[in-house]
Amino acid sequence: MPPAGIWIDGLIQSCIYMTMAFGMVLVFSILGILNWTHGQFYMLGAFVVYYAFTAVGIPFPVAMLIAGVVVGGLGMLVEKLIIERVNIPSAQGALYVTVATMALIFFFEGAASMLFGMQEKGLAMVFPGVLDLGSLSVSYQKIAVIIFTLIIMTAMYIMLNRTKVGLAIRAAAQEPDAARLYGISVKRTSLLVMGIGCALAAMAGSIMAPVYAINPFIGRIPMIMSLLAIIIGGLGSLTGAIVGGIILGFVNSVVAYRLSYFSEVVLFAFVIVLLLVRPQGLFGTPLK
Amino acid sequence: MPLLELCNVTKFFGKLAALENINLTVREGEVLGIVGPNGSGKSTMINVISGYYRPSRGTIVFNGKKISGMRPDRIARRGLARTFQSNVLFEGATVLESVMVGSYLQYRTNAWQSFFDTKTYRDEFEEVVGRVLDLLKTFELFNDTFLPAAGLSHGYQRMLGIVMALLANPTVLLLDEPTTGMNHEEAMFVVENIKKISAQGTTVILIEHNMRVLMDLVTRVVVLNFGNKIAEGTPEEVMNNQEVIEAYLGTEQL
Amino acid sequence: MRRIFDYKTLIPRWIAVLLAVPFIILPLFTTNLATLSMIILSGIWAIAAMGFTLILRTGQFSLGQAAFMAIGGYTSAILTVKLGWPFWPSFLLAGVVAGIIAMVIGSVVLRVGGVYFSIITLALGEVIRIVAMQWEPVTRGSRGLITGPPDPIPLGVFEINFAVSAVPYYYFMIVLVAVTGVIFWQIGRSRLGGTFFSIAANPILAEHQGIHLMKYRVIAFTIAGVFTGFAGSYYAHFLSTMTPYMLGLWESIQIMIMSIVGGVSSLVGGPLAGALVLYALGIYLSRLPVYGIQQLLFGTAVVAVLLFMPKGTGLVDLWDKFWRKVFREPEFYEIPSVE
Numbered sequence: 077m078p079p080a081g082i083w084i085d086g087l088i089q090s091c092i093y094m095t096m097a098f099g100m101v102l103v104f105s106i107l108g109i110l111n112w113t114h115g116q117f118y119m120l121g122a123f124v125v126y127y128a129f130t131a132v133g134i135p136f137p138v139a140m141l142i143a144g145v146v147v148g149g150l151g152m153l154v155e156k157l158i159i160e161r162v163n164i165p166s167a168q169g170a171l172y173v174t175v176a177t178m179a180l181i182f183f184f185e186g187a188a189s190m191l192f193g194m195q196e197k198g199l200a201m202v203f204p205g206v207l208d209l210g211s212l213s214v215s216y217q218k219i220a221v222i223i224f225t226l227i228i229m230t231a232m233y234i235m236l237n238r239t240k241v242g243l244a245i246r247a248a249a250q251e252p253d254a255a256r257l258y259g260i261s262v263k264r265t266s267l268l269v270m271g272i273g274c275a276l277a278a279m280a281g282s283i284m285a286p287v288y289a290i291n292p293f294i295g296r297i298p299m300i301m302s303l304l305a306i307i308i309g310g311l312g313s314l315t316g317a318i319v320g321g322i323i324l325g326f327v328n329s330v331v332a333y334r335l336s337y338f339s340e341v342v343l344f345a346f347v348i349v350l351l352l353v354r355p356q357g358l359f360g361t362p363l364k
Numbered sequence: 365m366p367l368l369e370l371c372n373v374t375k376f377f378g379k380l381a382a383l384e385n386i387n388l389t390v391r392e393g394e395v396l397g398i399v400g401p402n403g404s405g406k407s408t409m410i411n412v413i414s415g416y417y418r419p420s421r422g423t424i425v426f427n428g429k430k431i432s433g434m435r436p437d438r439i440a441r442r443g444l445a446r447t448f449q450s451n452v453l454f455e456g457a458t459v460l461e462s463v464m465v466g467s468y469l470q471y472r473t474n475a476w477q478s479f480f481d482t483k484t485y486r487d488e489f490e491e492v493v494g495r496v497l498d499l500l501k502t503f504e505l506f507n508d509t510f511l512p513a514a515g516l517s518h519g520y521q522r523m524l525g526i527v528m529a530l531l532a533n534p535t536v537l538l539l540d541e542p543t544t545g546m547n548h549e550e551a552m553f554v555v556e557n558i559k560k561i562s563a564q565g566t567t568v569i570l571i572e573h574n575m576r577v578l579m580d581l582v583t584r585v586v587v588l589n590f591g592n593k594i595a596e597g598t599p600e601e602v603m604n605n606q607e608v609i610e611a612y613l614g615t616e617q618l
Numbered sequence: 619m620r621r622i623f624d625y626k627t628l629i630p631r632w633i634a635v636l637l638a639v640p641f642i643i644l645p646l647f648t649t650n651l652a653t654l655s656m657i658i659l660s661g662i663w664a665i666a667a668m669g670f671t672l673i674l675r676t677g678q679f680s681l682g683q684a685a686f687m688a689i690g691g692y693t694s695a696i697l698t699v700k701l702g703w704p705f706w707p708s709f710l711l712a713g714v715v716a717g718i719i720a721m722v723i724g725s726v727v728l729r730v731g732g733v734y735f736s737i738i739t740l741a742l743g744e745v746i747r748i749v750a751m752q753w754e755p756v757t758r759g760s761r762g763l764i765t766g767p768p769d770p771i772p773l774g775v776f777e778i779n780f781a782v783s784a785v786p787y788y789y790f791m792i793v794l795v796a797v798t799g800v801i802f803w804q805i806g807r808s809r810l811g812g813t814f815f816s817i818a819a820n821p822i823l824a825e826h827q828g829i830h831l832m833k834y835r836v837i838a839f840t841i842a843g844v845f846t847g848f849a850g851s852y853y854a855h856f857l858s859t860m861t862p863y864m865l866g867l868w869e870s871i872q873i874m875i876m877s878i879v880g881g882v883s884s885l886v887g888g889p890l891a892g893a894l895v896l897y898a899l900g901i902y903l904s905r906l907p908v909y910g911i912q913q914l915l916f917g918t919a920v921v922a923v924l925l926f927m928p929k930g931t932g933l934v935d936l937w938d939k940f941w942r943k944v945f946r947e948p949e950f951y952e953i954p955s956v957e
Contacts, residue, residue: 110733158921158924158925161925162924162925170732170733171679171878172924174679174733174736175874175875175878175920175924176920176921176924178871178874178875179875179916179917179918179919179920179921179924180917180921181871181917182913182914182916182917182920183913183914183916183917183918183921184917185910185913186910186911186912186913186914186915186916186917187910187914188910189909189910189913189914190908190909190910190911190914193909194909194910292910296868300867303737307737311733337748337751337752338752340744340748341745341748341749344741344742344744344745344748345741345745347737347738347741348727348738348741348742348745351730351734351737351738352726352727352729352730352738355730355734
């Protein structure tokens with residue numbers, strides 16, 4: 077039985093992957109695209125929070141919100157200026173979006189390297205101190221991650237199910253043509269969703285910034301993990317993203333503890349078999 | 365022995381039976397018409413015969429061999445070709461490119477010979493090109509040879525589809541509503557060509573809505589409704605069948 | 619009449635030959651290692667990009683081509699370093715092994731299409747990287763293998779010795795690229811290429827015209843695998859090292875980008891253009907004191923191409939358009955008389 081600390085780490089990773097996967101699948105549901113740049117928004121969120129907090133002295137929660145808004149806005153810009161123009165309706169459209177968002181990975185990593193330097197930055201613990209639970213001590217920072225995720229997921233739930241905006245989003249995602257007939261601007265809703273998705277990634281990056289170090293390349297792994305999470309959960313399924321995120325979080329910590337590198341192999345092998353046998357994942361809708 | 369035989373063919377989509385216990389024999393050389401209201405299963409029947417779908421129950425026998433469950437390319441190789449109603453084109457290809465890549469079954473030479481451009485291959489290539497261009501001329505597509513196929517009118521796209529099906533050297537030709545989307549002249553032109561194809565010995569199975577076309581062409585008609593065969597016989601017999609009239613009630617004048 | 623699959627390339631052959639000349643005579647003017655390396659490496663990536671384009675020709679989008687380079691690289695590295703084999707047979711075997719693995723994997727995985735196939739290739743690439751990292755006894759794990767230069771080739775009284783300078787590497791790369799290019803070019807304009815095209819353009823229609831989809835997908839995937847394996851093997855021996863970090867997902871992405879920027883309509887010229895421009899340009903830029911500008915511009919270049927070029931076209935198509943204007947050739951032929 078792995079030590080409790082590993083389980084906590086697993087929980088933390090689940091929270092982050094869940095949040096990012098949720099953002100990614102939200103964008104996929106309404107725009108039909110996989111945004112490979114998603115991880116870069118995570119990284120940018122971490123940097124924004126770093127500078128806001130250390131250089132300008134903005135209190136951390138506010139800095140997080142700023143990161144969400146700024147990076148969310150950036151995401152909307154990317155969607156408007158690039159993705160929309162590249163995503164032509166034929167099968168080629170998906171190809172070009174993939175290439176574009178992959179190219180943007182390099183763009184943002186390069187930009188971050190230029191702007192912020194390659195040096196790893198550490199953000200001092202925003203919530204210093206540790207909670208002692210008998211044999212286990214958990215840093216408040218990590219607790220903050222868990223609380224953050226709970227807040228965010230609740231907020232998402234409320235937004236999607238109880239607000240008009242959420243209704244518009246769900247309508248546009250499921251039946252865009254019908255939604256248009258009801259006066260919902262699918263274009264604007266899509267843009268908003270992109271902003272929300274990217275903001276989620278940014279805030280995930282922000283809350284994790286004090287836990288691990290910050291450098292221009294920290295977005296790579298979260299992106300792959302959230303991608304795998306939504307594949308396992310099923311492309312297009314919000315529940316699936318959450319479940320996938322949880323699975324991945326624990327595989328990457330608890331299972332990795334036992335099996336070390338082999339856990340990665342198992343994970344990828346599982347994904348391969350899944351895609352061959354049941355491509356729609358756990359919760360997705362079957363195709364053809 | 366019938367050329368093509370469907371025995372108790374049933375096809376389920378989920379719980380819905382698109383085809384239910386279809387029994388059908390097709391004799392060599394005949395022109396068989398398949399009619400029925402929308403949703404009666406006509407296209408499903410062609411899809412099942414051509415191998416696009418696998419029948420949920422029942423068997424299909426072609427020339428003595430069971431083809432139900434075979435891959436479409438193997439069925440095509442056995443001499444059964446079809447046209448499509450939608451999704452007829454190779455994306456981005458010109459007319460000539462379409463028929464050249466579609467004439468796959470015309471060749472005896474293998475991929476190595478084509479790669480090394482051997483004399484045998486080149487000779488065969490010339491022959492095939494000749495046949496292809498002749499077919500294009502027959503179907504009035506010759507003038508559009510180098511134009512993108514997607515730029516053709518719908519009627520001519522369908523004719524391109526017929527050309528490609530013919531290039532598969534079929535013994536049996538399945539035509540999925542060949543004249544739909546064509547104006548009267550085009551439709552009559554297609555009818556003339558189908559008659560010629562039939563005269564050359566090819567067996568033709570034809571889904572059609574257009575009764576005038578049908579009457580002119582077919583010797584026998586099968587009527588489907590809700591996945592079941594409800595009538596079979598000569599066009600006159602079928603037209604006077606009470607059940608058939610009821611099935612069509614209000615939709616078309618027979 | 620040979621023009622049927624060929625008529626798009628109206629550019630006279632001699633222009634292509636003319637373009638190649640500067641590359642062939644370059645070593646006479648400079649033996650600067652950096653310059654030559656840049657071109658050698660561009661050539662290697664170009665071969666990998668050609669493989670990607672070929673697979674794309676059948677409608678599949680592989681994000682794992684760098685893994686096949688790794689397979690090739692490790693095969694020849696292990697054979698030369700651990701088993702003491704001479705270079706040339708190891709090199710050949712690298713391609714064969716990569717091809718066989720491609721064939722086996724392809725037969726299973728090519729049934730799936732679209733984004734799912736891409737993810738599977740991505741996952742497979744990662745699995746191969748992890749295996750390379752962990753299979754200590756064979757691959758020496760993350761320390762990697764130190765490879766030696768190719769064996770000298772005796773040529774009459776002379777001997778082409780790879781150990782002394784980069785020039786022999788350069789010329790062998792030219793030979794490799796030329797051979798691969800000619801083969802791929804011929805595939806493209808042959809019936810095989812047309813068949814590939816039909817599978818991508820409309821698989822259902824192609825299948826009903828008698829084309830066995832899986833067979834041709836696997837063929838393309840295998841051919842790509844073989845040559846990508848060769849490229850990988852040469853890569854390992856040129857850099858004198860083979861580690862699991864060299865060829866991963868990000869390299870697969872680079873290969874894909876080179877192919878697409880170069881232009882997917884062209885099997886040979888496209889990848890060559892894409893690799894040269896992006897890699898060589900990238901190297902020049904990385905010499906600037908600002909770190910990160912290489913990636914920034916790489917990303918920008920790609921996005922710019924996607925935004926401003928007509929869809930489906932790349933650098934090669936610009937080139938094509940230019941020559942059409944020069945020769946005033948129409949976009950499409952008038953109907954030739956049947957010969």
